[in-house]
Amino acid sequence: MAGRLRTWLSGEGGETADLAARLRAAEAANEAKTRFLASVAHEIRSPLNAIYGYAQLIERGEGRDPVSAARTIRRSAEHLAHLVEGLLDMAQVEGGALKLEREAIRFPDFLEGLVAMLAVQAEAKGLALVLETPPGLPEWVQGDPRRLRQVLINLLGNAIKFTDAGQVTLKVEYRNQLATFAVIDTGIGIAPEDAGRIFAPFERIAGPAAERPGAGLGLAITQALVHIMGGEIRVESALGAGSRFTVRLMLSQPLTPPETLAAPEPGAITGYLGRERWVLAVDDEPGHLAMLRALLEPLGFQLRTARDSDTALAIAAQAQPDLVLCDIALGGEDGRALAAQLRGRHGPALRIVMLSGEPQRPGDQTRFIAKPFDFADLLQTIGEELGLEWVRAPGAAQAAAVPGAAPAPGAAAAATFVLPPHIAATAAAHCAEIERLVRIGHVRAIEAEIAQLAALGPETAPLAEALCAGLDRFDLKALAGLARRVQSDAG
Structure with missing residues (x-):
């Protein structure tokens, strides 16, 4: 059929020639999109294979180094997130919806x-x-x-x-x-x-x-x-x-230079003041609900979960939640419709935040957090919606602003790690080597040096964790600063 159409379009006449040109352009576009989809499929499968493989090893108890496996999973997930962001950026550009910040x-x-x-x-x-x-x-x-x-x-x-x-x-x-x-x-x-x-x-x-x-x-x-x-x-x-x-x-210069000394970041969130708040989490993925439970319950929230609209409405009818965290795609159901029902039944006092991998629509009025999301961003949104005063741990800020997270590199660089005299000199030597390796960007050698530092004893564990946190973020400047500080303290 396509061959007969091309033969017919190859005849004389301006309109026919124009149609032929359009057909060739359409075929070229389809071929380009086919190549693009094949390429995207390859880009997606590679990190997915790493995530799937390491997750199976951890599940089977066969992974010798679960921390290293977790880092590989996280980095693969970040690669996937960047790919998705690129696709969404392209869609926003083509739709004229991309906005710039200043x-x-x-x-x-x-x-x-x-x-x-x-x-x-x-x-x-x-x-x-x-x-x-x-x-x-x-x-x-x-x-x-x-x-x-x-x-x-x-x-x-x-x-x-x-x-x-x-x-x-x-x-x-x-x-x-x-x-x-x-x-x-x-x-x-x-x-x-x-x-x-x-x-x-x-x-x-x-x-x-x-x-x-x-x-x-x-x-x-x-x-x-x-x-x-x-x-x-x-x-x-x-x-x-x-x-x-x-x-x-x-890139114009500001008339007045901004304040260069930023206030120190607060410590990790460990809870909140006031009465107990309870949260209804609605998502058709059990793993996502389990993740929210692991994050929120240690902070003092009472969490109830639902995997569909009927269950969510029934739970909310028993006792009105303070906050609803709702996915948009609930299997075959629409989370936006559920949010509208909840708001209609319980009034504006019920706070709702949509968590979804779908892009936000221009007319959406409900607070929206795109998946994958950072725990710190979610907690900030929850605090703003509920007007919470957070209780924080003393000391330096931590990377994800939640209990158990590794210290942020900048904060760690400002911290003091007290090492016993019998290992201080050896630790300082390892840090000198780390500083040298940072200058040439030799990541695997830096990881090996941090491992040797951690092997000196439990006293060096906090320092090794802080160095690993900086390396995971590729914040080499902060990593070198921390290594220099340890050398200075030991000297």
């Missing part, structure tokens, strides 16, 4: 943090990752830090992926409020005939580049974000001779 950005620290984050990835391939900045770079600029970070990470990540030897450079210039970012690599380059297609969504160019993993969305999203921020992006490349991507953006 915040003060501490520019040098922002750039150094980016390079430190990706230095590990570059070092794993034997590449040098270089940051070049001018002497007069402003301390503060204004822009959307999340989207600017996304643009630069996409470009730097691509440069590392498509470079097998040499170096990747982020060169930054700033003049008259105009910031110019050049990402320069010594990689495989781009053929002239492909240079015009690399920013198209769903496209992956042929040749050596096609052998590298990726979904074909990064550059399309990058270009869209740059244009939304009012900037421009261009590429200069030659096959086999590397590439240079240049982004120009207006």
Whole structure:
């Protein structure tokens, strides 16, 4: 049928030629989407396999190192979350729904943090990752830090992926409020005939580049974000001779520099003041309900759960909950409809928060938290909805702001770890080596050094945990600061 249609459309006439061109364009788009879906399927299956495999080992009791397995599961989950975020970003861009924030950005620290984050990835391939900045770079600029970070990470990540030897450079210039970012690599380059297609969504160019993993969305999203921020992006490349991507953006300097000394973060949440609050959690996934129970009950909440609308309405009719945490997709039911029923029966005093993997609709009035979510964000929302005064543990802030979480790297760097005299010098030596390894970004060697530090005895466990927390976040600056502090205290 398609062949006969092409034969008919190949006849003479302007309208026929136009239809033929549209058919060819539609076929090309379908082929591109087919390639895209195959690529996305591969990108999803790899981390899913790691999550599924390590979860089975833990369940069977065969994992020798459950902490290491948990880290692999978390990192794989983060990879999946980033992929989903990319797809949602593409949908928002195409729908014109993407909004920008305007915040003060501490520019040098922002750039150094980016390079430190990706230095590990570059070092794993034997590449040098270089940051070049001018002497007069402003301390503060204004822009959307999340989207600017996304643009630069996409470009730097691509440069590392498509470079097998040499170096990747982020060169930054700033003049008259105009910031110019050049990402320069010594990689495989781009053929002239492909240079015009690399920013198209769903496209992956042929040749050596096609052998590298990726979904074909990064550059399309990058270009869209740059244009939304009012900037421009261009590429200069030659096959086999590397590439240079240049982004120009207006990043104005604030009239008054922000306060540079941030207040210390509070400690981990251990409970709340006042009467007992009870929460109704509605989700068709038992694992999600179990996770909420493990988080909320130790903090003093009374939790009741339901997996469908009828059960949720029945539970709420027995005694009105203070808060409902409700998924949107409840099997074949609609969580939004359930929320409307609950609000109609119990009035505006009933607080409702929607937890879902579905995107928020423009007209949604109920508080919304997208899955996967950070525990700290959920607790902050619960506190705001119920007007709670949290009870917090004394001392430094902790990473997830919940009991049992590892200390945040910045807070850990400010903490003092008292080590007994007989191991202080040895611990300081390990920390000196960790500091050296941080400078070259050798993650596996850092992990091995932390393991040796932990093996010195139970007295070094808090220090080792703090170092691991910093390494897990790739906060190499805080990691080096903590290692220096331990050396100073031991000296």
